[in-house]
Amino acid sequence: MKPYRVVIIGARFSGLTVAHWVHRLLQSGEFTGTIVDAWPTMTYRPGLVYAMRARPEFVRRLHIETRKTVERCGFHFVEDHALRVDPSHQQVHLAAHRPLPYDVLFLASGSDPGWNTIAGLNVSRGGLCEDYLARHTASVLKGWQSGTLIFACGPLHASPHQPVQLATADEFMLYEASLLWDWACRRRHVRHLTEIILMTPAPVLGEPLGPSGRARLAAIMAQRDIHIKTQTQFVEVRDDGIQTEHAFLPAQAMVWVPPYVGSGLARNSGLDDGYGWVPVTPHLQHRNWSNIYAVGDITNHVPKLAHAAMVQARVAVHHWWSSLSHRPTPPPYHPQVIAMLDIGYGKGLFSLNTTLYGGTRDFTYVGYPAQIGKRLFNGAYIRSHGWLPVMP
Numbered sequence: 081m082k083p084y085r086v087v088i089i090g091a092r093f094s095g096l097t098v099a100h101w102v103h104r105l106l107q108s109g110e111f112t113g114t115i116v117d118a119w120p121t122m123t124y125r126p127g128l129v130y131a132m133r134a135r136p137e138f139v140r141r142l143h144i145e146t147r148k149t150v151e152r153c154g155f156h157f158v159e160d161h162a163l164r165v166d167p168s169h170q171q172v173h174l175a176a177h178r179p180l181p182y183d184v185l186f187l188a189s190g191s192d193p194g195w196n197t198i199a200g201l202n203v204s205r206g207g208l209c210e211d212y213l214a215r216h217t218a219s220v221l222k223g224w225q226s227g228t229l230i231f232a233c234g235p236l237h238a239s240p241h242q243p244v245q246l247a248t249a250d251e252f253m254l255y256e257a258s259l260l261w262d263w264a265c266r267r268r269h270v271r272h273l274t275e276i277i278l279m280t281p282a283p284v285l286g287e288p289l290g291p292s293g294r295a296r297l298a299a300i301m302a303q304r305d306i307h308i309k310t311q312t313q314f315v316e317v318r319d320d321g322i323q324t325e326h327a328f329l330p331a332q333a334m335v336w337v338p339p340y341v342g343s344g345l346a347r348n349s350g351l352d353d354g355y356g357w358v359p360v361t362p363h364l365q366h367r368n369w370s371n372i373y374a375v376g377d378i379t380n381h382v383p384k385l386a387h388a389a390m391v392q393a394r395v396a397v398h399h400w401w402s403s404l405s406h407r408p409t410p411p412p413y414h415p416q417v418i419a420m421l422d423i424g425y426g427k428g429l430f431s432l433n434t435t436l437y438g439g440t441r442d443f444t445y446v447g448y449p450a451q452i453g454k455r456l457f458n459g460a461y462i463r464s465h466g467w468l469p470v471m472p
């Protein structure tokens with residue numbers, strides 16, 4: 081039998097996990113695997129929240145050579161930009177290579193940043209989501225003495241018909257960054273000269289969390305004197321601050337999570353829901369094309385988290401494999417929100433809930449073990465180059 085042509089677009093959390101599971105479930109002669117990514121190196125994004133108090137060079141420690149991990153999974157790495165998927169001819173069109181044929185395609189290419197969707201907002205305003213942004217933020221904040229720093233989260237542009245609605249895609253990283261910045265300022269004895277504001281379009285702080293997580297987070301933010309502005313509608317971003325629908329907030333520096341606007345690749349390929357997100361079945365299969373799966377940030381699932389991306393990758397590959405090998409259909413993806421935040425002072429907040437999806441689980445813990453757990457996961461992921469011995 082001819083080997084299956086497995087193609088993955090995107091080589092970060094979700095794409096690498098897909099490659100792992102294909103490698104684990106299929107014999108080497110059963111598939112030819114290709115993974116396409118615009119970059120041969122991945123930056124471990126959860127580590128970027130430490131940029132605030134680090135030297136700009138620190139991001140190098142977060143780089144993972146994805147090519148190595150990909151090859152270990154028996155995949156061939158193609159460094160290129162995917163322009164369009166042609167589902168009728170089962171091909172991926174690339175910028176610099178010939179079209180790539182597939183028998184099964186896994187879309188794992190995340191969301192595009194919507195920097196141009198708010199007047200005056202652009203990458204130079206400050207951010208954390210990619211290594212060059214974190215480096216820039218680290219150099220801007222080096223030697224900080226006083227002033228106002230705003231942490232701002234852009235809105236999630238998603239279909240209003242989605243069953244689970246959130247105002248933002250993932251603002252946990254901003255909670256972490258603001259708390260870590262508060263801690264850094266206190267250690268440098270400049271906290272009394274520093275105002276920290278966190279702005280979000282969400283109706284409440286910790287929108288994806290359950291009641292226990294929201295209450296703990298609100299108490300921590302209040303105790304640390306971080307001012308929260310919810311339901312923000314951004315009108316314009318200027319050099320000296322942010323204009324909202326109701327007020328102008330002056331700031332000496334800003335850290336943005338840009339609006340999440342979905343995937344241009346999915347849009348160009350006609351594979352999106354009209355808003356840039358790929359609509360999927362409970363097994364992460366595309367709603368119209370059974371040989372296309374989507375996993376991670378590119379799907380219409382919320383919030384957009386690395387843990388969710390890795391679980392979705394496992395479910396998707398098992399589903400594809402079970403249909404190939406005529407095995408019973410595996411369980412579908414059961415979404416849950418798992419947040420692990422480093423809140424400074426050596427402590428962390430761990431929260432697990434299903435209330436966002438109509439479930440009843442709602443657990444939150446604050447303490448030293450939560451921070452240790454997060455650090456261990458970060459270290460293990462980076463040291464293993466994304467090859468974690470235990471997958472979720």
Ligand SMILES: Cc1cc2nc3c(=O)[nH]c(=O)nc-3n(C[C@H](O)[C@H](O)[C@H](O)COP(=O)(O)OP(=O)(O)OC[C@H]3O[C@@H](n4cnc5c(N)ncnc54)[C@H](O)[C@@H]3O)c2cc1C
Pocket residue numbers: 089090091092093094095116117118119122125126127128129160161162163188189190191208209210250253345375376377378384385386387388389420
């Ligand atoms: C600062 C920060 C901190 C975070 N912290 C946490 C955390 O603590 N815990 C947590 O669970 N989540 C966290 N997240 C969220 C998490 O990083 C994302 O959910 C996760 O990265 C999604 O993974 P993904 O593989 O689906 O997409 P991405 O990470 O976006 O990867 C997509 C890949 O596809 C490639 N690609 C995109 N388009 C194309 C194309 N057209 N052609 C070729 N390649 C393409 C990109 O180069 C990229 O390598 C954090 C995010 C940020 C920004």
